[in-house]
Amino acid sequence: MAFPKLTMRKIREALRLHFDCGFNHREVARALGTSPTTVGQYVRRLERAGLSYPLPSALGDVELEARLFPPPPRVEGERPAPHWPTVRRELARKGVTLDLLWNEYKAEHPDGYAYTWFCTRYSEWANSLPLTLRQTHAPGEKLFVDYSGDKVAIINAETGENREAELFVAVLGASNYTYAEATWTQQSSDWIGSHIRTFEFMGGCPEIVTPDNLKSGVHKPSFYDPIINRTYGEMASHYSVAVIPARSKKPRDKAKVEQGVLLVQRYILARLRKHRFFSLTEANSAIATLLVDLNNKAFKKLPGSRRSTFDEFERSSLKALPSQRYQYADWKVARVGPDYHVDIDVHYYSVPHRFARQQVDVRYTNGTVEIFHQGTRIAAHVRSSRRGHHSTVNAHMPPHHQEVSGWGPQRLYDWAIRIGPHTAAVIQHLLGGRQHPQQAYRACLGVLRLGKDHGNARLEAACCRAIDLKAPSYRFISSTLKNGLDQSPQTKTDQASLPLTHPNVRGPDYYH
Known part of the structure; x- marks a missing residue:
């Protein structure tokens, strides 16, 4: 059993019992609760430090400890080792590699270790860290989705202005089969549209979709009960999938897509860095071409590729797509005016006059407007783009145009x-x-x-x-x-x- 280092107070007591009282090592060890070997080491350290007992009265604990426990002498030819925690922290930065860190290490210590030793020792140190849970996913169970931090530059052909498009990435949990596309924004319409095209690209739907906590997907993040954006939840219901967001600031919950984003940045964006795109369609065409190569690329340590693994194990586990594609719709909470009409983009749609001045929910698409009161649909209209005009159903009007809620x-x-x-x-x-x-x-x-x-x-x-x-x-x-x-x-x-x-x-x- 190894005994911990004694405090300086106990070391002084051990030396007093041995030199002043004449106790042997075993007796001193029994009195202090340590081992005879430890007592003997302190006595020998005192002799090697050139000190004798009694100790000088001016010798404090800090100085005595420095004399008894001097730093080990540097062996001739020994090279300085890197500080591995710093190396790990720097590797988390975007674009930083072991090769870059080794070059910086060599610039500071020209007599330092070679690159192979550097990589091998870092790998050994990293493997000694606490273990993390390795996630396994059943075929067809989970789809992980996120946006890349890197964006796609697109040039306006008329003005020459550069505009950056977002890069959406989705990865299936079991096969790592990957989808990517560029969209102008991360807003709800683009977010939902990317999901729809992902399901169609994969030819089916998973059981669970795991997004990050962006506003287009999660209205109110929570560890226990996150509130899903209403339109996002409606889309998930249409495709019979469950939405389970990753926990806030827990990237390991969606490690698959984190790795997928990194792979898409390196394999697709890096290859397109010298290309000039003049439209979103042109950029997505180039991304789609490289995406085929990415999914067909052979694994380094496993047999097959993302595509072959998907075809063999996961494709058949996905749920069939619904017969109709989801039609994107926005939701709005509105209050009916005294004229029993609701304002949507400065066009006014009627509801039955008895709902005047009441709060309603409005679901509107490019072609239709539906108005709900306490979950019941009370009106439906064809969407109109005529600003300042009205869409009025005669049946919604009160008899003889009677006053509505006191206004007439x-x-x-x-x-x-x-x-x-x-x-x-x-x-x-x-x-x-x-x-x-x-x-x-x-x-x-x-x-x-x-x-x-x-x-x-x-x-x-x-x-x-x-x-x-x-x-x-x-x-x-x-x-x-x-x-x-x-x-x-x-x-x-x-x-x-x-x-x-x-x-x-x-x-x-x-x-x-």
Whole structure:
């Protein structure tokens, strides 16, 4: 049994018992709880240090320890060894290799060890570190996905400007079969699209997808219960896969894709570094070509390649793709206006009037808009790109255009009358210019609320100017007030001169 080094207090006590009290080594060892050999070593160290007992009173513990335990003399011809923890830390940096570190070591110690000794000793030291869990994955079980830190440069052919595209990488757990592509962003639409193309490239779906905790995939990271982005979860449900994110700051949870990203950077990006791309399609075409070579490249220590292992073991374990491709959709939480319409990209879609002023969930794609209340779909529309217009279903309207939640044409018109005749004329024009008066509620409210910000007098003047210039709209009146044009001299115009000739215009009597 090896005994630990004694404290300086006990070493002094051992020397006192031996020299002052005449105890032999065994007796001293029994008194101090150590071995006779250890006691003998301290006595011999005292003699080799040229000291005698009693010790000089001025000799402190630090000096005594330095005299008893001097550093070992350097053997002639011995070379300095590298500091292996520093080597390991530097290797974690991007682009740093053992060859680079050895060259730096030799520059500092010209008489240092050769490259083979350097690599061999580092490998032995690294293998002595605490063991990590080796992950094994069943065929078809897991797909690991992530973005590369390195990006793809793409040149705008018209301006010559360089723009960097993101590089998406996906790796199957059992076969290491790899997919990669360039996308403009890491936003939800590109993130979902890359997953869809990955499943189609592999010809099936795994049981589990393991992403990092980027916002497009994970709305709220958590060790116990992460909240998945709603669109991402909808896509996973469509393909019958489970999303289990890696733990935050735990790269070993997705070691497969970490290694896959490194491989794609070295095998694909490094080979394309001198190429000039002028479109995303051109870049992805080059990536796809090298991706075939990467998956067909033979393993160094295992038989076969990624492609052969995938074909032999993993392809048959993947779940079949659904009959229809997932259609990307965004979700939005919105509040229904008093006109029972919901604003999506400045186009207004109707819901049944009883849901006015209530909060709803909106799912919208390039072609459709669906509106849900407490999980139940209450309306569906064809997506329109006409900004400022309405998509209204007649069945959603209240009987006889009755007021919705207290708002109606009469209330808006009475409010305008209190401000002034020109404001009332503008409100009359807005209400009469739509197929249904409810479609003009937002514009009317916008105009009337300008009086709270700028004063009723200025609003009345701005409405007068709008009538003069035949531009009675919220946008024109707001701009007039913002730029102070309502305060410039102008010719007063009677409200009756507002040109309203189409048959949809209603007179003041309509609101009484």
